[in-house]
Amino acid sequence: MKFKENRSLAWILVVIAIIASVLISGHVSLSSTRRKVMNTFYETMDTDLSTKSAYADNLSGVASRYLDRNSEYITNMTKARDMLLNAKTPNEKYAASVKITDAAAALYDVLGTKELNETDERLRRSNYADIVAVDDILKRTTFNQDVENFNNELNMFPANVIASITGIDEAEYFR
Amino acid sequence: MMKRIFAYITLILILSCNAVYAADIPAPSSAFYVNDTADVISDQTEKIVIDKNAALYEKTGAQIVIVTVEYTNTASIADYAYELFNEYGIGSSGKNNGLLLLLSIGDDDYYALQGSGLERTLSSGTLSYLLYEYLEPYFAQQEYDAGVLSVFNAFYDEMLAIYDTSIDYKEPIPDEYEYYYPEEYYNNPEPSVTIFDVFRTFFIIVVIIAVLSSIFGARKSTRSSSSYTRSNSSNIWPIIGAINLMNMGRNINSSIRRNTTTFNNNHNTINRSSSFRGSSSFGGGSSFGGRSGGFHSGGGGMSRGGGAGRGGR
Numbered sequence: 001m002k003f004k005e006n007r008s009l010a011w012i013l014v015v016i017a018i019i020a021s022v023l024i025s026g027h028v029s030l031s032s033t034r035r036k037v038m039n040t041f042y043e044t045m046d047t048d049l050s051t052k053s054a055y056a057d058n059l060s061g062v063a064s065r066y067l068d069r070n071s072e073y074i075t076n077m078t079k080a081r082d083m084l085l086n087a088k089t090p091n092e093k094y095a096a097s098v099k100i101t102d103a104a105a106a107l108y109d110v111l112g113t114k115e116l117n118e119t120d121e122r123l124r125r126s127n128y129a130d131i132v133a134v135d136d137i138l139k140r141t142t143f144n145q146d147v148e149n150f151n152n153e154l155n156m157f158p159a160n161v162i163a164s165i166t167g168i169d170e171a172e173y174f175r
Numbered sequence: 176m177m178k179r180i181f182a183y184i185t186l187i188l189i190l191s192c193n194a195v196y197a198a199d200i201p202a203p204s205s206a207f208y209v210n211d212t213a214d215v216i217s218d219q220t221e222k223i224v225i226d227k228n229a230a231l232y233e234k235t236g237a238q239i240v241i242v243t244v245e246y247t248n249t250a251s252i253a254d255y256a257y258e259l260f261n262e263y264g265i266g267s268s269g270k271n272n273g274l275l276l277l278l279s280i281g282d283d284d285y286y287a288l289q290g291s292g293l294e295r296t297l298s299s300g301t302l303s304y305l306l307y308e309y310l311e312p313y314f315a316q317q318e319y320d321a322g323v324l325s326v327f328n329a330f331y332d333e334m335l336a337i338y339d340t341s342i343d344y345k346e347p348i349p350d351e352y353e354y355y356y357p358e359e360y361y362n363n364p365e366p367s368v369t370i371f372d373v374f375r376t377f378f379i380i381v382v383i384i385a386v387l388s389s390i391f392g393a394r395k396s397t398r399s400s401s402s403y404t405r406s407n408s409s410n411i412w413p414i415i416g417a418i419n420l421m422n423m424g425r426n427i428n429s430s431i432r433r434n435t436t437t438f439n440n441n442h443n444t445i446n447r448s449s450s451f452r453g454s455s456s457f458g459g460g461s462s463f464g465g466r467s468g469g470f471h472s473g474g475g476g477m478s479r480g481g482g483a484g485r486g487g488r
Contacts, residue, residue: 055300125307126300133299133481136253140480 026162030154037146037171041090045138045174049097052134053081056100059127063107066114073110077103090143090174097138104131138174147171199248200259207263213243213280215319224327227344231331235338236267237293238476239274239330241323246281255279256286257480266290266476273476274330278319285314287330288482296337303483305329311485 060077067073080099087093108128116124151170154163162168204210208228209221216224224241232238240263247255256277266273271292278285287302309329313322335341 122304126298126304128300129303129483130298130300130481133483137294137479137481140257 022158023162023166026159027166027168030159030163030166030168033150033153034168034171037143037150038090040141040146041143041174045090045141045143046093048134048137049084049093052097052100052131053084055127055130055134056081056104058123059104059107059131062116062120062123062127063111065120066111066116073103073107077107079103090172094174097135101131101135104128141174144173144175147173200255200262201242201244203263208238208240210240210242213245213278213319215243215278215280216241216323217320220320220324220327223324223346227327227331227342230342230344231334234340234342235272235334236270237272237274237334237338238266239276239327239334240265241276241278241327243278243280243319243323245279247277247279247284252277252279252282252284252286252484253288253480253482256288256482257478260288260290260476260478264475264477266292268475271476271478273478274334275478275482276323276326276330278314278323280319284485285310286482286484288478288480290476291479292476293337294479294481297333299481299483301333305333306483306485314485 056077060074063074063077077100080096080103083099084093084096087096105128108124111120111124153159154168154170201210201212206221206225208225209216211221224239228239242259244255249255249258256275259277260273260275263275264273265275271290273290274293274297275288276285277288285306287306289297289299289302305326310322310326313319313325
């Protein structure tokens with residue numbers, strides 16, 4: 001047998017096998033943890049953001065009865081909702097979410113200066129309260145903390161070496 | 176050495192900060208459903224909240240808890256409510272269907288927070304509307320008791336609608352409407368002259384005449400014939416029977432009067448107890464008191480923190 005004859009070759013192969021197994025198992029472990037962290041965002045927070053967008057749409061609907069459809073208040077809201085729709089990462093979604101909140105606040109204020117009927121006044125209040133409530137829920141999630149924990153782990157040895165070799169990126173914050 | 180001392184001091188400070196924070200949230204009251212640390216809710220309102228909650232929990236597992244504090248002493252009333260909700264574990268642990276109403280009197284603010292299981296059916300928008308409609312008008316006038324009762328009833332009705340059920344609850348009659356029977360009404364002796372008295376007097380006269388005439392008549396007849404005496408003396412027995420009958424009538428008469436008095440007493444008792452303490456459909460306050468621990472132990476709901484507060488922006 002060649003391996004028996006050439007010891008150094010055997011050692012090299014053993015070392016390669018060990019490194020490969022470390023890299024593979026490290027990669028699997030890190031990517032699994034990353035997936036777990038990101039799943040909490042896409043399984044719950046993303047749904048909450050969609051709900052928030054629906055409330056924002058309701059508020060726009062109320063506003064359209066009292067404002068010009070092309071007014072900056074309504075168009076800003078439409079743009080913010082489109083931004084959320086096209087956002088892919090948590091960071092992009094956060095930016096869009098902030099835009100929706102700002103646009104909703106502006107709509108809420110401007111509608112407060114109009115003579116709304118009873119139903120619309122109720123819708124104005126309740127939809128805005130729902131938007132604020134979703135923000136409150138998002139604020140209280142542990143997602144950003146989980147991301148921080150993962151990224152800290154990723155930047156420590158040997159995870160940082162494995163991550164740089166196998167191409168695992170840091171998780172993105174929702175902020 | 177200095178580093179170690181510094182570390183110990185930091186640790187002690189952190190722990191004491193946590194202890195202060197924990198102390199800010201009042202421990203649940205024995206009744207659980209109402210914790211009026213600011214002392215703005217009347218006993219009657221508390222009783223209604225507790226009784227209705229008992230029935231609601233039994234039927235749906237939902238709980239509506241009302242807490243009043245002087246100040247929240249934290250960054251925001253929303254954060255305080257969130258901590259309080261999860262500390263108390265309001266609602267069923269499986270359904271997460273609790274609802275908390277927090278009034279911070281000194282901060283002139285209030286907040287309602289639902290469990291995560293109610294987010295869809297009792298959204299923060301709905302809560303905001305109910306607060307605005309049913310609490311705000313009273314709260315602005317500092318009529319906290321009336322406001323709490325008003326918004327609690329609105330929350331309660333909303334819960335029943337969510338679970339598509341109904342509970343037969345009899346509102347207690349307020350004290351001012353309590354009907355009072357004067358003492359003399361049921362302790363009064365019988366009226367001065369009754370029909371029985373007339374009959375009794377008449378019978379007494381008849382009996383006296385009959386007895387006298389039979390005595391004197393019997394003397395005359397003994398002289399004439401013994402057989403006659405026997406037959407005549409037997410005439411006395413119906414008279415004695417009449418006296419017995421009359422006495423029996425008297426007993427019945429007094430018995431009826433006694434019963435009437437008893438009824439009046441009972442009636443009065445019913446009126447008084449039904450005004451508040453006799454809400455027997457839920458087993459009364461005392462029985463609930465014993466069960467409240469059970470209700471709480473069944474709880475454990477969590478909120479995600481999307482509630483509704485006063486005034487919006």
